[in-house]
Amino acid sequence: MKPILEIQHxxxxxxxxxxxxxYLSLRDKIYDTFKKKDKSSGIFTALNDVSFNVDAGxxxxxxxxxGAGKSTLLKxxxxxxxPTTGKIIGRGRIASLLEVGTGFHPExxxxxxxxxxxxxxxxxxxxxxxxxxxxxxxxxxxxFLDTPLKRYSSGMQLxxxxxxxxxxxxxxxxxxxxxxxxxxxxxxxxxxxMDQVSKSGRTVLFVSHNLGAIQQLCSKSxxxxxxxxxxxxxxxxxxxxxxxxxxxxxxxxNSYGNKDAEIVDxxxxxxxxxxxxxxxxxxxxxxxxKIKFNTTISDVELGINIKDIYGDLVSHITSIDQNIVISxxxxxxADIEINLDSxxxxxxxxxxxxxxxxxxxxxxxxxxxxxxxxxxxxIKRPGGFPGHVKYFTDTxxxxxxxxxx
Numbered sequence: 001m002k003p004i005l006e007i008q009h010x011x012x013x014x015x016x017x018x019x020x021x022x023y024l025s026l027r028d029k030i031y032d033t034f035k036k037k038d039k040s041s042g043i044f045t046a047l048n049d050v051s052f053n054v055d056a057g058x059x060x061x062x063x064x065x066x067g068a069g070k071s072t073l074l075k076x077x078x079x080x081x082x083p084t085t086g087k088i089i090g091r092g093r094i095a096s097l098l099e100v101g102t103g104f105h106p107e108x109x110x111x112x113x114x115x116x117x118x119x120x121x122x123x124x125x126x127x128x129x130x131x132x133x134x135x136x137x138x139x140x141x142x143x144f145l146d147t148p149l150k151r152y153s154s155g156m157q158l159x160x161x162x163x164x165x166x167x168x169x170x171x172x173x174x175x176x177x178x179x180x181x182x183x184x185x186x187x188x189x190x191x192x193x194m195d196q197v198s199k200s201g202r203t204v205l206f207v208s209h210n211l212g213a214i215q216q217l218c219s220k221s222x223x224x225x226x227x228x229x230x231x232x233x234x235x236x237x238x239x240x241x242x243x244x245x246x247x248x249x250x251x252x253x254n255s256y257g258n259k260d261a262e263i264v265d266x267x268x269x270x271x272x273x274x275x276x277x278x279x280x281x282x283x284x285x286x287x288x289x290k291i292k293f294n295t296t297i298s299d300v301e302l303g304i305n306i307k308d309i310y311g312d313l314v315s316h317i318t319s320i321d322q323n324i325v326i327s328x329x330x331x332x333x334a335d336i337e338i339n340l341d342s343x344x345x346x347x348x349x350x351x352x353x354x355x356x357x358x359x360x361x362x363x364x365x366x367x368x369x370x371x372x373x374x375x376x377x378x379i380k381r382p383g384g385f386p387g388h389v390k391y392f393t394d395t396x397x398x399x400x401x402x403x404x405x
Contacts, residue, residue: 061218092171
């Protein structure tokens with residue numbers, strides 16, 4: 001059976017630093033001949049020789065950093081923009097949900113936009129009539145159905161757009177990161193509907209930075225980086241590859257707080273005493289931090305959150321748990337060493353938050369360090385490990401002068 005979508009050697013280039021071509025008079029032509037050329041103009045390659053196939057009924061996640069080419073790829077698949085080279089072979093009707101308001105007219109009512117958008121997607125009037133009540137009920141905008149769309153909030157527009165795309169039964173449903181506009185309840189509804197759509201035999205292509213949603217919905221994924229397809233395969237493997245790619249970036253400082261004291265440096269060490277973002281299950285590791293005091297302050301609490309790749313809290317520990325309180329004078333720097341006797345997190349990828357507290361937040365650094373736990377021969381468990389934490393061990397803290405403990 002042939003794939004429902006064949007993406008063959010797609011390349012997309014854009015001209016940057018130059019104005020869009022316009023109609024020119026003879027005077028403009030003569031002027032342009034002699035004027036100094038804009039050296040900033042050039043060619044930007046958004047996608048570079050991307051090829052993959054999608055089988056009918058598959059749910060494919062598309063993962064990558066901002067600027068990786070994800071949205072450009074979806075616009076090409078939706079025939080909003082043509083590729084520079086390469087071709088797309090599609091064997092089914094495509095419905096796209098790329099941006100809030102796409103395919104809608106602000107002056108028309110919600111009711112009129114349902115019929116217009118359905119027609120754009122290639123539906124007959126009787127098909128739209130068949131699902132009209134379901135669309136309205138799912139979107140939750142019944143009270144405003146005869147109100148012009150320009151009076152709708154972005155969230156209401158999203159609800160209506162998703163409902164039309166999901167209920168009008170396209171063979172291929174393409175969804176960009178627009179679900180981030182909706183509230184948590186509606187996002188949950190959408191993910192449930194998308195799961196239902198894929199299980200009904202239709203094909204879903206889904207772009208999102210919500211790795212939990214990708215994991216839940218998509219059995220397969222592709223990873224884009226700087227316009228190139230790096231890898232495709234099982235979603236869990238692609239997420240690990242993406243996070244490994246992300247953690248090659250240096251430490252991140254996503255900071256807030258009054259900064260009477262702040263964490264100015266941190267690093268993770270493996271069981272060999274080397275700086276590393278790869279830790280081995282059952283082996284020791286250490287976290288080293290440096291705290292700078294911008295004012296004289298006592299009884300500071302240092303806290304650490306460990307989260308999984310979806311942002312859910314796995315473990316939490318503070319200096320108070322160890323009966324340690326940190327104090328320092330203005331200008332002091334404290335070196336903190338936290339040793340873990342045995343890495344107790346099951347294999348996977350994790351993120352770390354670091355924070356300093358005293359009645360209020362002095363400094364918080366969120367998602368500042370990403371690390372991986374790798375299985376080892378020290379702990380053997382056929383069939384893998386359920387949950388996140390295998391077993392608990394105590395940590396040992398060292399606080400070096402000039403800080404008073």
